[in-house]
Amino acid sequence: VSNADAVAAVLWVGVTLYAVFGGADFGSGFWTLLAGNGERGRKARDLVDWAIGPVWEANHVWLIFMLVTLWTAFPEAFASVMSTLFIPLCLAALGIVLRGAGFAFHRVAARRSGRRLAEAAFATASVLTPFFMGTVVGAVASGRVPVGNAAGDPVTSWLNPVSLLIGALFVASGAYLAAVFLVSDARRFSAPDLVGYFAVRARAAALGAGVLAIAGIIVLRSDARFMYDGLTSEGLPLVLVSLACGAGALILLWRGARRGVRALAVAAVVAVIWGWGAAQYPYLLPQTLTIEQAAGATETLTTVLVVFGIAVVVVLPALAFLFLLDQRGILQEEGES
């Protein structure tokens, strides 16, 4: 394995973490958007609030990790993507600002109107951000990002069938993961009515994501043949794993099982991301720029790997400490606030 491949794998770990944790966070916002203003909608929103409270900042960290790794290790790819896809990336950044500000302010806003506004910003941006991220992924996957400074088409590169479908798929898979997590959270929150509420939504989102995935494969066949071929050859085992996990999670959800649903749902998403990676390999920008071609200076790649090692040693224990305290309820208050 070359250094460039190793760094690409590290980058893919970042993509996976962002898709799972960030996706679930975005998905939680999706459900608050649909929750409505009734009594049950309010309770659902409270649960979302309670569930993503302490760990939501991780979202930014995975994204920044991806951006920094990309520009340090694969500057050519970073520059090409960021310039051709200027419009959807600006819209995604806009969404990140609105979402973060909305989440931060809605808990402290003094007036009801301010709180409503903050909640609306949070919920709307939670849908738009992953959608535009998905269109970016679709543009890359369908080979619409040529090498160069804004060398691709500024509009059709991301407004095309593949991009739109992957955008929708990102929203749906985030909503699916979020609903699955929220079912467990509702049990911890001692809110039995919300268990059923989110179980129904998890099933609906699972079916939605499944339909979009199948539609995506059909569109890829006509619009991005290279990716289709990759997903049906090198990537096929992982696609099948994803299908099996997705179906397994759906069955468990139907039976109301307490254990295993979350693991299977996460596995379904992780498998499809690595299947995508396998299908695209050895390209970073399919059919125009390989990982080796995009790689920066060899010495920098080594340094990136060392820094990644340091990050694992420093950050993981700290993160484990945070989760430990959280699980033990040390970060919660008893009764009164």
Place this chain on the structure above:
Amino acid sequence: VSPELFPLAADLGAARSQMAFTLGFHIILACIGVAFPAIILVANYLGLKRGDAVALELAQRWSKVAAVTFVVGAITGTVLSFEMGLLWPEFMRRFGDVFGLPFALEGIFFFTEAIFIAIYIYGWKRLSGWAHFWTGVPVVLAGLGGAWSVVAANSWMNQPDGFKLAADGTVTDVNALDAFFNGAVGYEAPHMILAAYIVTGFLVASVYAVGMLRGRTDRHHRLGLLIPFTVAAIATPIQFGVGDTAARSIAKDQPIKFAAMECVQTTHRHVTEYIYGRCTEDGVKGGIGIPGFDSWLVGFSTDTKVIGLDTVPPDERPPANTLLHWAFDTMVGICTALMALGAWLGIAWLRRRDIPRTKWFLRAVAVSGLAAIVALECGWIVTEVGRQPWIVYEVMRTEDAVTQADGVWVSLGVVLVLYTALGIATVMVLRAMARRWRAADDFDVPYGPRPAPGQPEAPQ
């Protein structure tokens, strides 16, 4: 539609304006993020050591304020990492692998900071006093490390190192560690970190000075003024020395930036130091001139030769020299005034163990926070505008780094509106928090403790 009427086309001016505006906004929150945890821990330490409930209450409230500013800092920081590629793709394409390392390190520090700030803010009630105090220490250390790393990237742009250029301009022989430990980081990073402590200290103190001017002179307000003020007052004279060293280093390492800051047109000795005044090609018009002092500041002798702008062609000189000169003088002037303010309290404290009794002292503290922010922005203008027309000093021009994508004018417009709203909302939220504390009403913050399971928070 003609491009003049609707300027959608790629534009260097729009890209520079957007970068300047978003960075100028983020830098205030970054300063608070770096320095506020230390000030909170000072209050926390005093509270625990002396069993002082007022100090502990201040620390707890400040940590809730820090939660809000930390979030706004995180999102505006995320936008900046997008903008590196959205606005400057050619810069990142050529040099991403040279100076990317500091950002990777900053990422680690930021992650550590985010984790421990969550633990610290969540842990107020359930962790024991000192255990809780120690969970705050990594936040302070990570803030220092993160600030050092990010400034290392900026100082690399001023003093690029860790690579060689082939005859055709290709970057070779990359050494990311040499890039990290470039020639300017040794003075730029401490200068920025001290600025963070000064801005945050005076800003927090100014809030309590306003409260005292409105008649709330209880111990809560006095301590709320004294703790951050003391931290800032200690940092200010150190900053004066560090800044002086930085200016002398810039005169040596980036003489054209220095010449633009001081409006030195031709290389000569016995250079007059002008305080303010208008920069023209024939020298400074107006302003207060001190003969020979500029030479003396550069080399401790009025006989020191100072490099002038005429040593480089006009298209390699920074724009807006009067703005640069004024920004530099304003920064130094405000720092001097803040030092005097610190001395005022110091003398009063030595004599009477008390804050000066006159209202003029409180009025001065009340404006010191905004003054420190003005100084911060002025310093940033000197660094960034003074480096122009280079994005990498004497290696790459800013106009060669900019995106060819259309629509930067539109994104600039959106950013102006969005950040103005974000700034207003942040201030409104913080003011609402203060009002509710005065009404003794507790509430949730982004990182604040959750209600226990089964007991969702009461609707507002």
